[in-house]
Amino acid sequence: MTRPAEPAPSVSRRLLGLLLLPLALLLGIGVFFDYVSGSAAIRAAYDRALHEMALAVAAHLRDADADGHIDADLPPQAVAVLRADSVDSIYFAVRAADGHLVSGDEELAPPAAGARSEFGDGSLHGQPIRFVRHAAVIGGRTPVTIMIGETTRKRSAAIRRIITSVVLTDIVQLAGTLLLVWLGVRYGVRPLRALGEQIAQRSARDLAPLDRAQVPAEVRPLVHTLNALFETVRDSARAQQQFLADAAHQLRTPLTGIIAQLDLLARESGSNGLAPRLLALHESTRRLAHTANQLLALARSERSATTHDDFAQVDLEALATDAVAQYLDRSLLAHIDLGAEASPARTLGSLWLLRELLGNLVDNALAYTPAGGRVTVRSGTEGALAFLEVEDDGPGIPADQRMQVRERFRRLPGSPGNGCGLGLAIVDEIAHAHDARFVITEGADGRGTRARIDFRAA
């Protein structure tokens, strides 16, 4: 069976492509939203803690006098507690309404005034900080602004941790889903694969209907159509065989009569001058009959006319010995030593066609081998192959013509005998019909011709 050179579109690849890409995208989006919502929650928690610090500082503040001087009653212990953090640096600043620093770190600059309480990002000493600005009114009349700033190491680490765990979980989930999809698709297309294999394993000559039992509904129409096609081809091959059988009968019967009558006439006309003409006529008619036979054999062995209807186990050893027995008289007349070296070998094939094949090879070898030569018919097995072989020690076929001689009506220039040039074409067709390999090489010691057909052993 010939296969297309480029990879065919695959259903499972298509299904996987259609499912995996959107799934991966969906899961990616999920990871993104998990990241966004997870980090927002962490940021809110840290912001709340920052805001509580601001409220704690505010609780320590009193307005000292009526001029609005603020007494920052922040004992060193309280400041120490406020600043105590092993990871982040914490800054604070309490400023009066006019902006001057009441207590804390001068470098924590006030942002533009705004809402009562707001968070913001900034940087201090080259480090990113998160700050809260809290506006408070001390003693009911003195407005102050409290700012708490904190470097972002802790919250970054927390966000990293949570993101890592969320993304890892999501990735595992993604991988799991993809694996399930892949397995599902593989399992799902198994009936299709089975059908493909069923078709691939068949010989191209096999026209038996495909088994529809295991075929999924989606491809049932395809199988149905294929089976219908097989039947059409089989019917037309059978019709062709029937036609050829009828044609054979119609051609051969009158030829038989003519040849036999010419044979008798030539003998009866012994003394008068008609005998040579009658013999020539007899010989021509015999040649015509041979050509008709070969044409019929070629037509019957043609690919379009062969079905596997009559394929069965064929004993190649018996075929080889039968061929020697059948052609023995002709080899004796031609003074050629015809013999067999037959070992057991079997293949699946059409007995009639294989007999025709071997007959043509032996016929050819006898025609081209001079008197005193030797023709050997062999059968045997080699590994998984069963072979038929005919070797002669005649003039041989030049290496560059070994393909051409299989063409129809092709004869080597200067060939003896009265062949019609169809013998090897018939062998080639029959070998094809059996998915067998037909090879022509030189014989032993580089002399003569060795024609060999390799079949699958059965």
Added chain:
Amino acid sequence: MRVLVVEDDALVADAIRRGLGEAGYAVDHVDSAERAGTALGAESFDLAVVDIGLPGADGLALLQRMRRSGTAVPVLILTARDALADRVNALDLGADDYLVKPFALPELVARSRALIRRSRSAASAELVIGTLRLDLAARRAEVDGGAVSLTRREWAVLECLALNIGRVVAKDRLLQAIANWDEDIGANAIEVYVSRLRTKLGGAAPIRTVRGLGYRLDDTPG
């Protein structure tokens, strides 16, 4: 000796009748299976040459009817269809040999002679091949009327070849034929017996070696 030819093509039938007639046989010709049935019922024949492609009931049907009714007349089938089914069917149904058209007339005569000789030897326990005469019951061979003394094994080989005259007999089969006489026979024993037979029989019974297969006792007119 009488031959019935069942063939609907007039030209072929005429040629067969003349050919067999030249060879010394009395030939009756009919052109259908029905008439052949009548003829076989009325007369006795030594051979029937039957074409498969007859109008009406075909040759295979006739053959089947003959074998079912117990007729032992040897049958040579003629066919223009080389389909395997024809050949196998014919031999399964009890045909003794077949020829595919177009055949050469001498070949038909030779096959007819072989079939008749084989069936007569089975009936009379005597086989005549040219100047060689075999008495199958007494296990005696004569050449030109003179007795030839053969050992039991030589006789067994000759008998096996003679009963299959014109056919290649495999070495294994000859070994089996003499195995009854002796238990331990070398593989080349047959070659020894054949060579002795050739010496003793001379040209009366040409035994041909078929390389890689066995031997064939060549048929000669007679």
